[in-house]
Amino acid sequence: MSASEASKALTKPINPDQILKDVALHGAVNDQTKKIISKDASVFLAVLHRSFNQRRKELLNRRLQRQAELDKGAQLDFLPETKHIRENEAWKGAPPAPGLVDRRIEITGPTDRKMVVNALNSDVWTYMADFEDASAPTWDNMINGQLNLYDAIRGQVDFKQGEKAYNLRTDRVLPTLIARPRGWHLEEKHFTVDGEPISASLFDFGVYFFNNAEELVKRGRGPYFYLPKMESHLEARLWNDAFNLAQDYIGMRRGTIRGTVLIETITAAFEMDEIIFELRDHSAGLNCGRWDYIFSFIKRFRQNSQFVLPDRASVTMTVPFMDAYVRLLIKTCHRRGVHAMGGMAAQIPRKDDKAANDAVMESVRADKMREVRAGHDGTWIAHPGLAPVTAEVFNTHMPTPNQIFKRRDDVHVTANDLLNTNVPGKITxxxxxxxxxxxxxxxxxxxxxxxxxxxxxxxxxxxxxxxxxxxxxxxxxxxxxxxxxxxxxxxxxxxxxxxxxxxxxxxxxxxxxxxxxxxxxxxxxxxxxxxxxxxxxxxxxxxxxxxxxxxxxx
Incomplete structure (x- = not known):
């Protein structure tokens, strides 16, 4: 049964037009838009919004309440009410899904057509197509991005730009596609339900899932996602509930969706076990979102002079609070049988300067060596030119598809470790x-x-x-x-x-x-x-x- 057929079956004897009452698009509508946001897809989006938006807003308000507590001097710690989850050795996350067993190099970037083709042609294992931090959410960007991924999944994304042709490689299996929707805090004002904007998270997820989930499974993969900027396990629970509703809606087996959570907020770092637990049937592990993590650390403690950090260049992955975060993430993931993904290498190769380029590659090599030795199962790059040096490091030091078997029982991270701001450096x-x-x-x-x-x-x-x-x-x-x-x-x-x-x-x-x-x-x-x-x-x-x-x- 197709997603469209399932939608019609689900809504009988309910009239879809009744569901779509007070649902409207406020952006440009053309044939391309209608291909992605059909009437049936709009019904699905409306169901998602009405099912989850109130909870989303309550959870965002919870963030503000927690910030107010931190501003008054409260300290973060592991949650006493979920201690039983952290101490229970028996439960595990889901085993890796098809196409996600080996993720040693993931390339990330926006969803414009050129990037989609270049990313899928790269010598990497997965491509994280980003509707979030690497995309400015204009209506055209969001719609065209969805169209580009729709076409890429079906092998029809080839195009010409001037005299240059961009064609998908046919000499190998292409990297596994993972989509990253926008965070819970953002809205999509071009699509409204009952007079209010839909959650941008639910919009991006819903459009991608409704149009592509069945096709992805037919092609031996599945609807996979990166989940950004969560601040608590309750926000992960919201995603899990949305996943279950979506799968039930089209008649897909629960657990087909997989989500990798970016641990990129200081509050989420204290709830890693709980986040995996909430998503366990859908979990594809955690990722060290290093730059957002530093941002969150500063933001949440911005009123506290004891948490002032030196120049950004001094806040490396080896300073105490960052090192503790990495070690805890790897230990937590491997204890639960899921991937622990490393962070971004944002460098751009220097074609104009060999000495400078050699320095770039050495910097990337050192960063990836640190990650693979720590126990990460894969890592991120922002440019295809970084794939060879990254692959060399991971292939040498991780000859297996992943290293989830490395339990890291030697790691013991406390709340004080996660909050240790003993960072050498100056403000200049x-x-x-x-x-x-x-x-x-x-x-x-x-x-x-x-x-x-x-x-x-x-x-x-x-x-x-x-x-x-x-x-x-x-x-x-x-x-x-x-x-x-x-x-x-x-x-x-x-x-x-x-x-x-x-x-x-x-x-x-x-x-x-x-x-x-x-x-x-x-x-x-x-x-x-x-x-x-x-x-x-x-x-x-x-x-x-x-x-x-x-x-x-x-």
């Missing part, structure tokens, strides 16, 4: 300027609809921009002195912001968005107002909500 004016430059550079690209921005030979996404602006806010909030003795206060921060904006504008093409980016950045770096996410702060600038197409007429 150069570090302030780099944060401003990265934040402005990323925001400017995002405002033009580009979610993955190369800056200084690094592929920057929303996570690194978040680290940059959050550090600036915290430094200014606590009036920290720079290495040169200059106290970072509001006037000084805004002066440097103005200088960096002018410097970037000088070398930027006409029509750039630096002035708009600077306007928003000025609200985030003075230690006063602070928005939970830059993407939420900027979202209205790239939405084009116009008109109203009733979903019943699709």
């Amino acid at each position: 004016e150069d570090g302030i300027r780099k944060n401003l430059s990265i934040g402005l550079g990323y925001m400017e690209g995002w405002l033009r609809g580009i979610g993955c921005v190369p800056i200084n030979y690094l592929m920057e996404d929303a996570a690194t921009a978040e680290v940059s602006r959050s550090q600036l806010w915290q430094w200014c909030r606590h009036g920290v002195p720079t290495e040169g003795g200059k106290k970072l206060e509001k006037d000084y921060a805004l002066k440097l912001l103005k200088e960096q904006t002018e410097e970037l504008e000088k070398n930027a093409p006409k029509g750039n968005k630096y002035a708009v980016a600077s306007k928003y950045m000025a609200t985030q770096v003075t230690g006063e107002d602070y928005d939970e996410f830059l993407t939420s702060l900027l979202y209205d600038e790239i939405t084009n909500v116009s008109g109203k197409t009733p979903a019943a007429k699709l």
Whole structure:
């Protein structure tokens, strides 16, 4: 039974038009849109929204409550009420699904057609197609991304750009596709149900699942997802319930969906066992989302001067709180029989400078060597050019498809270990300027609809921009002195912001968005107002909500 047939069967004797009452599209609607967001798909999205949106909003409010507690001096610790889950050795996550046994190299990136073809042609094991941090969520980007993945799954994504042809390889099995929907905090304002925007998470998940789940299974894979920015096991439970509803809706066996959770918030780090437990029939493990993790660490403790960190360059994976996080994640995953995935290598190869390129490759090699020796079962890269050196490291030191058998019983991580801010380093004016430059550079690209921005030979996404602006806010909030003795206060921060904006504008093409980016950045770096996410702060600038197409007429 197809997804469309299942939808019709499920809704009998209920009239789909009744379900679609007060469901509307507010973005451009054309034949391509209708292919992805059909009437049947809209019914499914409406069911998801009405089933889960209220809980989603309650969980987001719970985040704010926890932040208020931390602002008053509360400390994070492992949850006493879930101790029985952590101490129970008997339960396990699901065994690896088809195409997810060996994940030693995963390439990540946005869902534009060129990236999709290049990623699937790369010498990697999986491709994480990103609707989240590597994509600016314009309506066109989200719809075209879904169309590109729809076509890629069916082997019909080939295209020409000028004289250059982009064709999928036919000489081997292509990498397994994993989609990353947007986080629970975001909304999709171009699709409304009962007068309110649908959750962007449910929109991205629902559109991809409804259109592709059965086709993926026919081709020997399944609907696989990366789940971002969760802050508690209750948020994982919400995903699990959505997975069960979706599978039941189309008559698919429960457990076919798999989700890998990015542990990229400090609060989630204290609930790793519980997160796997909630998703256990659907779990594909955990991933070290390193840059978002640093962002979350700063954000959640931004009011506490004891958690002020030095220049971003000093906050490496070997500092105490990051090392503890990695060791605990690997131990937790392997104890539960699931993958422990490593973090992103964001470097871009240097074709113009051999010495610089050699340094890039050596840096990647050292990072991946640390990961494979620690026990990670795979890792991320942002550029196909990093695949050979990464494969060399993992193939040499992990000759098996994964190393889940490495239990890491030697690891003992406490709450104090996860919160240890003994990070050597200084706060410098150069570090302030780099944060401003990265934040402005990323925001400017995002405002033009580009979610993955190369800056200084690094592929920057929303996570690194978040680290940059959050550090600036915290430094200014606590009036920290720079290495040169200059106290970072509001006037000084805004002066440097103005200088960096002018410097970037000088070398930027006409029509750039630096002035708009600077306007928003000025609200985030003075230690006063602070928005939970830059993407939420900027979202209205790239939405084009116009008109109203009733979903019943699709």
